[in-house]
């Protein structure tokens with residue numbers, strides 16, 4: 254046996270024994286009153302039951318095993334929550350205990366994974382980051398201050414759509430929305446343009462964010478069998494490291510340039526973008542926020558803010574093109590309230606209740622983060638008569654809850670009207686509808702997403718009528734989902750911007 258084979262043999266034996274021991278320990282602890290769940294296979298447990306659409310597979314399993322269900326994913330005990338009532342127990346009554354995070358192996362490539370808000374455990378640093386988001390970045394006054402930047406990006410997007418219109422060319426709606434959101438967020442950070450719709454400038458950045466999305470959406474054996482972590486069997490940690498290094502270099506560049514221009518204020522006037530705001534905050538003597546915290550925070554905002562928003566826009570447009578009466582109603586609301594001459598403004602959104610209902614209905618049926626970001630129990634908790642052990646992963650299946658026939662009438666139909674008469678909202682108080690989460694970990698970017706998603710959609714609908722490409726009918730439009738880091742369309746939505754009245 255050569256050295257290589259010997260090593261392989263040694264590693265696999267070690268993995269096998271380790272997994273057996275963990276499995277034996279788990280089986281004995283299963284007598285400790287875990288919530289019910291399906292029987293698993295030796296070693297892998299219930300891993301193979303997840304399939305390609307785990308949100309759907311788990312929704313089906315919960316019909317048999319109940320709204321609080323245990324799965325063994327390799328060595329990781331996972332509790333799946335599938336009803337609004339149970340979600341309230343977790344995210345309201347026991348929010349503090351369930352607000353820990355499972356840190357995925359790929360994220361440990363960061364020198365301090367705790368520096369990222371997404372993966373930080375509850376504690377002083379996480380609280381500082383949340384406070385900065387709430388007070389310095391996403392509160393109404395701060396968001397208003399950067400409205401001009403967003404307006405300019407929307408104008409560019411419309412110009413790009415006009416070119417497709419003139420050429421009668423279909424656009425990839427998700428890509429167009431992704432580019433716009435990426436540009437918007439980049440501009441809010443550094444007040445410079447980044448990505449050109451046409452030329453694909455700064456393609457590198459776009460590719461990096463896509464690559465991170467792909468990595469984040471790939472199930473990693475190392476997360477289920479910790480013994481595999483040192484060998485990173487799928488190379489996901491190495492790929493993440495490459496992306497982070499490149500992104501950090503880009504951010505470093507921007508931060509250093511800004512530090513230089515701040516030292517000669519007469520030459521370079523202040524921009525008041527997010528970078529300025531954060532640098533001010535660092536210079537505030539009372540603050541424990543430092544320069545090295547800026548990059549992880551920007552990385553969080555980039556990765557958490559772009560695809561979530563663009564996928565919401567893509568699903569909304571897909572639902573509108575499938576349900577043309579809804580599209581017509583949303584268009585006529587915009588026409589009546591704003592008209593076609595004056596560009597849509599963020600302040601107009603409050604006067605577009607039907608468009609708001611359309612977005613809510615889309616988020617109910619297609620929540621971009623269907624399991625939220627996995628939570629972790631920081632202590633053993635008694636829940637509905639069962640025991641959830643410390644350090645279990647907790648997945649809240651918002652996809653299943655949004656389609657629960659006990660809560661929603663005719664749950665599979667796309668009917669924005671259901672939200673017109675109701676006060677149900679996504680701000681984290683109505684547990685049957687929590688696309689942004691609820692409790693301490695609720696999405697801090699929700700106020701920005703709320704503005705951006707509505708603004709882009711209203712601008713799409715105000716500027717053009719829309720039709721599907723030749724040969725695609727509303728009835729045959731592919732609405733299949735795939736779960737990466739967000740819930741995406743399997744087939745990207747292609748749509749043609751056209752003149753009003755030309756589609757009927």
Ligand code: HEM
Pocket residue numbers: 370371372553554555557558559561562565620621622625626627628688689690691693694695696697698699701702706
């Ligand atoms: C439609 C758009 C969006 C949706 C549906 C969405 C949804 C979510 C969800 C479900 C979570 C996890 C909540 C939990 O674990 O309980 C989350 C977390 C987060 N979101 Fe969003 N999000 C969106 C847009 C944004 C934007 C625009 C930003 C920033 C610019 C952002 C930044 C974050 C961050 C930093 C976290 C982690 C918070 C923490 O762990 O404490 N999100 N988001």
